[in-house]
Amino acid sequence: MELFMRNIHFSADDLEIKRQLALRLHGPLFAGWNGGMPYNFIVRLLKDRGHGNRRHSGRGILVVPSIVVGLQLLEQVEVEPLSVLNRPIRFESGKRNVMQEDLERLDEPYNDVEPDGQLMGSLALATVQFGWPCPDGSISIEWQNSEDPKKPPTSLTFDDETRLFVITTQQAKKIVVAPRNIRSIAFDSLACVIHLERPPVFQKERSRENNRGDLGFLHIINLLIDQEDDENPMDDRLSTLDERRGNIFAYLLVLRITFKQVSDVDTFKAQAMRVHLTTFTGIYEISRQGLFDPLIMYRFDYWLKGFPFDVAFQLHGLVSRRRFNPRELLGMRRAIDAAIENFGAATTAEAIKLLEAHRDEGRPDEYQAGESSNPYSDKGHGSQGLSASLLFNEILREPMNKPAKPFWQFYDAGRVFHCHRVMVTPTSLVLTGPLPDETNRVIRKYIRHVHNFIRVEFREEDRLRLHLRLDKTVDSSKFIDERFGRILQDGLIVAGRKFEFLAYSSSALKEHAVWFIRPFVKDQKIVNADSIRGELGDFTKVIHFPALYGARIAQAFSATEPSITVEAQQIRIIPDKESDTSSVFTDGVGTMSQGILDDICDKYTPSKRRPASAQRSTAFQIRMGGSKGMLCLDDRLPGKVICTRPSMNKFISTDTMVEISRGFDRPMPMYLNRPLIMLLETLGVPMRPFLDLQADAVAKTEDASRSMDKAATWLTTNGLGTAFRIPSALLTIHQIDTGLDWTRRVGGLVEFLYRVQKFAVNHVLRDLKYKARIPVPKAWTLVGVADEFDYLEEGQIYAYVCDVNGTEQYIHGNVLISRSPTVHSGDARMVWAIGKPPRDAPTGLGKLTNCVVFSCKGQRSLPSMLAGGDLDGDIFCLVMDPDLHLPPGPEYPPANYDGPERLRIDTPSTARELAQFVVNFIKNDLLGVIATQLLLTADDSNQLMRDPDCLRLAALHSDAVDYPKTGRPVDFLQIPRLRRFDKPDWYAKETDRGEFYYESDRFLGHLFRAIELPATKEANRVAKRQRRLLKTGNENLDFENVVDVYARNDDAITRELKRWMDGHVHPSVHTSMEATERVEEMFAILSNYTDELSHICSDYSLSHRIPLTEEEVVAGTIVAKSSQPRARNDAILAMRRSSSILVDFVRGEIEGSTGEPSQAGRRASLLRAWAAWNVSAALGDAFGARSFGVIALDALFRAIRDIENHNNR
Template identity: 40%
Template sequence: MLSLTAPPSFETESNFPPLNHRSMVDKKSYRTRRTSLLDRLGEPLIAHARIAPYSSQILRVRLFHGDVDNFHKMAELASLPRIQELSHAVFDASCRDLFSQKHLERLESWLCTLPWPVAFQCQALLSNGFLNPVEILHELKPKVAELLKGEHTRCVDILRHLAVVIKRDLDNKTLTSSCSTLFNIAKQEFDRAEATTFLRVLSDSDHMCAQVTFTPTGMRLSGPFPDMSNRVLRMFPKSHDHFIRVNFTDEDLMTYRYDREVDNEQYIYPRIRQLLVDGFKIGNRDFEFLGYSASSLKEHSVWFVNPFCDHLGDYWDAETIRSQLGDFTPDDTIYCPARYGARIAQTFSATEPSITIDPSEFETIEDIVSEDTGSCFTDGVGTISPELAEEVWTMLCASRRTKTRRIPPSAYQIRIGGHKGVVVRDHTLSGRKIRLRPSMKKFDADSTVLEISMSFQRPMTTYLNRQLIMLLESNGVPKDVFLELQRRAVQDANAAVDSPDDFIKVIETYGLGHSFALSSVVHQLASCGIIDFRGFKDQDEGLPGFFQRIAKLAVSHALRDLKHHARIPVPESYTLVGVADEWDCLEEGQVYACVWDPRWDEPRWIEGEVLISRSPAVHPGDAQIAEAIGKPPAGSPFELDKLPNALVFSCKGERALPSCLGGGDLDGDIYSIIGYLDLHPIRAPDPADYPKGKRTELDRLSTIEDIADFVVEYIISDMIGLVSKSWNPSLLPFRIHSSMQIATNHLIISDMSDQGPKDPDCIILSELHSRAVDYVKVSIVNLVEPRYISPYVLCG
């Protein structure tokens, strides 16, 4: 008997390659992904399709003569433990009909009678493989009925804790306790704690989010957990439990990965599309596809909703909700499914509500555009008055229950109505004023709540990466510079186990434990003497030992980042949000940057030659030299307002500098300003200037089914990416929307070519990468027909 950590992949074999590789026909066998086993006619086995979601992780293997010896040899090669042979072992593999149609139907009928939160947890116990239908119906059902005589919340929490207890029992490999016994243990442990151990919503910007993950064979349920809300959820404050986040993953709960010899597309398209178009059911609730945010789509995650009546008695389903989000007809947005989906996605961005803006406090100002070239210097950025900015920060601090108010942000990334972008503090505005530009408007909407996507109250660390190292080295930076920075980074990372101060430095450098203020906790425990950290390196017991183990994990994380991603911290450098020079102070090629970490007593100004870049940097000209003006002169607008932790770009010249950095803009993009002179290139190539691609449009209005088709196409393209690692991009398969895969292949080719990233093939890939980045918004297709297949240099 084999117990698997994840269900197996069911595949069928044929001599024909996947549809997207028809030019690769050879003597190999090719496999197609299936959701269950097939019969002799190639149709799904109904009996196996019914039980596959629940019983695929336990396999009974029949061994014949010589199989055990062969398995021992292979297990030894794979460093697996040797099989313990039992001479009188008897395994009961009789048919018990645990997942018969009758039992599943009875279970479904019972779940439909339960309150939704309770039904969700019972379904999770089944779908996550903790209990079978017979155990739930015969043992758990009466226990739940007894709990429902009291508070439903307590019943839900005990069921959630039951899953923890069962998993602990499975991990200990006892497997002897019955469902009733484990339930009693869970109930006793929960009651003994005298308080729920599960996280709750702490502020108005959070909500309790339940999640469903669909895999090739079934679904997994988790939560609900506290999560940041969005505009759509805040429209229905008393109906959050009708919304659910849905993820699409492989059996191991990781994103789908490309396999050259397996046709995943044939499975993914119908499976995921059917869920998006037809929805799914849990308990007595039917869920239908609602939308997604730009960041969630990249993680193959979307939102579903169960139709409901709000507290006023109004009926809401997915279509009704979308109709209230705004007017998407201007600019032919609704004819492009990708752009239509992206506009809807704007309302699903995770944000914090701050204040309501009165229409009289709005002002629209024109963008600053070059008269010669038409380049926009203010693409995505507006301004906000100091009074209004302070009001926003006061409310954010109150909702976050934080006392860190020492350095208010000078810029916010916002959503308001159909506008998105950044607003920077403008000392010339008095009272409550906010100025927005046409480049910030994406659609018409009535919402007047200023939503905050991000507040930039501290400078961020600048890191090197493989792409940037390749570009800088090709532009004349000696490799010894990178090796020395790497040596220092390794030394600093290894020092994390030496003392609390070194530990704090590493976790802050690599952004570890930020969500629960780990660095602050360690600092306060050490400074107050609550914990004796003397001899920190040798501690292995108590709280000091606990933090020592965390320190070792931090070291492992940092070294892994260095090894696999060349994520090397850069001294004398910072990463800041980009804004425009609203006051016409900077000349062409100049920037202004004041950095102020809350741990510092005074701000610091960056002066002299600096290197500006934006990740990802793929084209040789994606890193440019600029001149930082340093501390502003007397009477300068920057003297009146230092604008800490924002990078101010000039609005003069023929082309906006952000657009020269991988096609950046000012709607929230962050830029690295590198003052470390050893990294400044000897030569700086001209920036890329790609023509705009033509977006995919329909000859009719887009529907939600068109958006569903785009979501499926995006997931498939993200999985397949740039399939061929060939020298010549003209040979590449024509579905190459994945920017990550394109960047990887760009790195491979530039590393093997004498010309580095200036290789003509790399220049082509740079343009394809630029299009791929925008694919999620405009569905610009990269069509490059394959002519023949070149060697696959990275297989294995």
């Protein structure tokens, strides 16, 4: 039972209240409960939002294990009040149910208050050491603190409020370790060895005098979120614990501490167990090998400068990812020099890259007490015990194992390049890649020099965005300036080369990512950051506005695909359409003739990685020189003409290449989300339709696992498995009638696909619960364009949709239209869709497909009423389901914000101003904070999103959206504070334990509680199984195992495929010498594919040590829980992009280049795909083989369809 406490003395702490309550609750009046044994209870003091100098608000919560105990206590304190510090505490019955976390805590044995207080105290440490795990099981100590016996000793404490372990040195520096960052702790007599997941946080205490008047940005944000302040001085964040040793702490994830007293070891162990850490007893041999001594680090850095960049980048990457130490790699010099001479730099770099996978083979996933004294021990774990040089030579020894020419050298240079990436954290530089990514205008121009460009992102140690770390005890503003600002201003050393800040794209800026460049020579001219920015165009009109200048440059760095180049005389400038009140109806949209559209489609469509749609795009989002926005078809234009408008033209450029950001050849599905649901609840839509839609989504998700054809449809609807075309593979296996029931775990490819489906189920249910991402059947998401024909009246729209199967529909009737993000009560409106155009309508209107056409009549453009939208590529949600429509009555007025004035400087903007803006943006990016604050405020208000604070937050949200262009950040002091300390239950994160939430009665709360996640355990089980296979499965990846491939393959799918093959080629072809050569070629392709796939699994994992599984990549999801789902979502999107590019390329390699389509060419593609399938089937569960089989199966049936279509003509 939960009781509410009031009138608590402000000087009283929770320990004193616990002592007094224990005397009462464990006294004679309660002796009859729990057999007279002491029982657990919980005390929480509530934070004070109005007085920063108080410990708490004078209120609190008491949780007791029984209603009987609670009622008895209420009766007793009426007769005999319970006083603390001479003030009686008033008790009353709580209104909430006890949370599950509290129920579990109440079941734990009662710990006496005095010992509990001892656990909270300070433990004296004799030494603090950081070390490196060696292959022989020992720990090489690479740094140790210096202790002055005349000063108080270094201490270890546990902050029960923040749940952090804190080591404070004699130099007033702190090592802060979160329990989630600890993999395991090994104890011996006076020491313990702590294996960390990532580097800890380093801080330095700031004196109270220095703290006054220097209120940090993130500290003020805490006032908004945590509602608490105090007079304690804030700490400074550090990038290293010891300036003399530089950044070595980025590499040392073994923390060893020794205690002064044996009893303190037991105290710390008890505390570790209380926070559910893995502990065991183990004795480590300690050595001091100097693996990171200053001389070694200097030699390693100097050594890198002498290698080609690709080789140096991989060597630097191995150290940055803590897979090898620099002394190990220095021992490889002769082997690397020989490899470069014999195989070339590209192949050598690939072989070095493979070292990581070979070092990780056999490494345990987790370590149980007593099983291993060293989680990194190599004993009994295969190739881990080999030195770096031996591993490297083993990779290169056999011809079939030697890396072939890297895939990325064959990628379509117009669309794809291999991108080198660097993640800058507070302590580290983490190098990853190169991995395939989409090109932009600048990259395409310098495609032969792409190794001089790197993508740099600024993150926390756990890969989250730094500004989200809302720590009230640390002023991170100064640290961001010193750590990130210095790199942006002064440059970055990567692989022995200096790179300088170049620019960013608009989407990358939101991820706190930018481009850096290393100056190089092209055509006898030096190319550097200044020259590239200067050649993009004329920025005279914006050069005095740093943020806007950066946004205009960003256009050239947006991911695009090249299409056609037009002549200058083919480009016309036409005026924008405006209302009498100067509202622009055509903001960001122009037109093109049928001839231009045909040319773009012919150039653009074949390069897309998804199946051809039944309908060509009639609108494209484009970049062309200094113009950006949409081009849509206008059939009245003659010949080949493009019409742009002033609202599209951002700067002057002579470049006339039409670059495609996005095509719209199919309608996109529409999903509800939390802001839209809260808005519709505000506007009077009933709850039942939302519950029904979610229940239907859950039912379809559960039903999808029952058969392959249902799973295929469900995966397509949810956009999962699309890179590997899993829906097509499932339908193929279903159609060839193998008789396999995938629910019976029959093994092979079918069971692999069943596991992929389970991962997808987990993904969808997780999104339903934590995002309220609910599919809406009678709804679409479409790009917006303008009515060029002035046919539509005010409040009317036109939309015609045609999906990939050719199913078409004219949208007709009342439609709810909105645009994300919905933050204002006027952001959803009712409009009338005219349906199929009547005969008197312009013919051009009816030719516009898969887009929503807005009227150009009235006083204000409709897109601008929907969360401040325009027509430069914004997408809009159209809902036909009447159950989700707004009730009859006057609509809420749309938002109308003037916006802040752009920040102007007196001098022309340079790289220094751009870099400073990036730093400021990292510190002041409040968009997510404001959006979250708005939802939390609405949940707690009777007016929901019409609450005055919500309206204020909506206005601030608009300013935050404009910040990348205005340079004016939101004043965080203007953000309204939350009115309560606890949060609604739907706001709980996946990883939350013991946080304080209330049961929300809003739609979001009901939807959240209606979802269970039964698939999570299954998905985690599969993930562990696949990691075990990853360590052992590739032993089968040997060409000798597939030489007799045709003789041994006899699984159900192969038998059915043989029957199909026999209808198109003579059976003798299967066993010919030519077939053996094809098998050898396909094996080489598969070998390269698995290398690339393993890099994707490693580089996009949320964990530094546990890669993604093959199933996760194929499904297009990440199973791991995360306290910051946005970081996981960023990784998922990037992983999908890289895997799509890889699959697209591998499919092309399997099909082969046959020149002009011919029957012989189609037959050759069929035989190559057949060989690829047999190679994958022969290798069974080896890592990568199953997904390679999916690609081969798709290529096989594409070839069969091509042959049959040709024969049927």
